[in-house]
Amino acid sequence: SSTSISWDVVQEEIPAVDFVNKYSGLFSFNQTYTDYLNEKAATYNYTGYMDKYVTYPPTGLLPLPGDSIEFAEGCDVWDDIFYNALVINVKEAIHAPVETQWSECSNINVFPNGDNSLPPVFTVLPNVIEKNQRTVIVHGLADFILIADGTRIVIQKSVRNGLQGFQTPIANDSFIVDGVGAYGTTHSERGLTYYEGALSGHMIPQFAPVAAFQIMQYLMGFRDTP
Numbered sequence: 001s002s003t004s005i006s007w008d009v010v011q012e013e014i015p016a017v018d019f020v021n022k023y024s025g026l027f028s029f030n031q032t033y034t035d036y037l038n039e040k041a042a043t044y045n046y047t048g049y050m051d052k053y054v055t056y057p058p059t060g061l062l063p064l065p066g067d068s069i070e071f072a073e074g075c076d077v078w079d080d081i082f083y084n085a086l087v088i089n090v091k092e093a094i095h096a097p098v099e100t101q102w103s104e105c106s107n108i109n110v111f112p113n114g115d116n117s118l119p120p121v122f123t124v125l126p127n128v129i130e131k132n133q134r135t136v137i138v139h140g141l142a143d144f145i146l147i148a149d150g151t152r153i154v155i156q157k158s159v160r161n162g163l164q165g166f167q168t169p170i171a172n173d174s175f176i177v178d179g180v181g182a183y184g185t186t187h188s189e190r191g192l193t194y195y196e197g198a199l200s201g202h203m204i205p206q207f208a209p210v211a212a213f214q215i216m217q218y219l220m221g222f223r224d225t226p
Contacts, residue, residue, distance in 0.1 A: 009064065009071045012078040014049050017041035020081055025179035026210055027085055037077060044075040086209075093213075119154075126160040129191045136193045136219050140200030140207060141184060148196050161190040170194070175226065177211050184211070186226045193218070193226050 017037045020027050024034070041047045045065035053062045066072050091098045117123070129135045137155070139148040156165035166189050173182035175195055184198040195215055200207040204215075217223045 007069045008078070009066070009069065013044075013071050013075065014046050014065060016078045016081055017046060018050065023179075027081075029084065033084065037081065040075075040077050040080075044072070044077070046077070121154050121158045126158060129160045132191065134193065134219055134221070135191055136195060136215060138195045138197065138204055138212075138215055140197045140202060140204050142198075142200055142207070143202045145202045151194075155192075155194060160192065163190065166194075170196075175211070177214055180210060183208065188226060195226065 017040070020029065020034070020037060029037075038047070049065065066075065091100075096102070125135075137151065139146070139151045141148050152170070158165065166187060168187075168189070170185050170187040172185060175182065175184040175186040175197070177183040182198075184196040184200075186193060186195045188194075195211075197204050197208045197211050200211070205212040214223070215226075218226050
């Protein structure tokens with residue numbers, strides 16, 4: 001995992017706004033908020049730090065941006081960015097109430113008496129695919145709760161629109177996320193599009209939110225290609 005080998009003001013606060021500017025297409029902040037971040041970074045001596053002090057070889061000790069190993073009151077840009085990126089922006093993007101606290105899963109047993117129905121791949125799913133304009137199945141490649149190869153097996157066992165499984169192989173690095181690049185695989189045949197998300201665990205919107213958003217755009221008809 002990424003290493004934590006210094007103070008937060010060094011490893012988080014100083015580079016935070018530069019990181020946002022570098023990956024602005026992923027954060028998708030509006031210009032007003034971006035200007036606000038850049039103004040804060042300049043005020044707290046974060047702006048230009050890399051260009052001025054991080055040289056090869058170094059020319060001396062690298063100073064702290066303030067007078068302490070802790071960021072000064074009001075100088076915490078990292079948490080500001082984190083909150084707006086993962087809380088405010090996502091809720092606003094999907095038109096969900098900003099003030100509402102959401103849970104990723106139910107805290108109660110939704111099947112108190114068990115679920116004795118057959119797996120959907122053998123019952124409702126083929127009919128959904130055949131009658132729907134677009135259907136997607138998505139799997140995280142780092143998921144160990146349900147494993148992607150198992151989903152590939154299920155797809156190849158299933159019959160829809162008169163044929164069994166995919167007729168051509170799933171190409172590596174075929175899922176291209178805008179502004180990111182190859183982020184796994186995708187394959188479409190006969191109304192079904194299958195995605196595998198690289199570096200993603202079981203909760204794909206949590207582990208790979210940009211990829212998940214692009215998948216939803218395709219499913220809902222806001223983009224022509226996966």
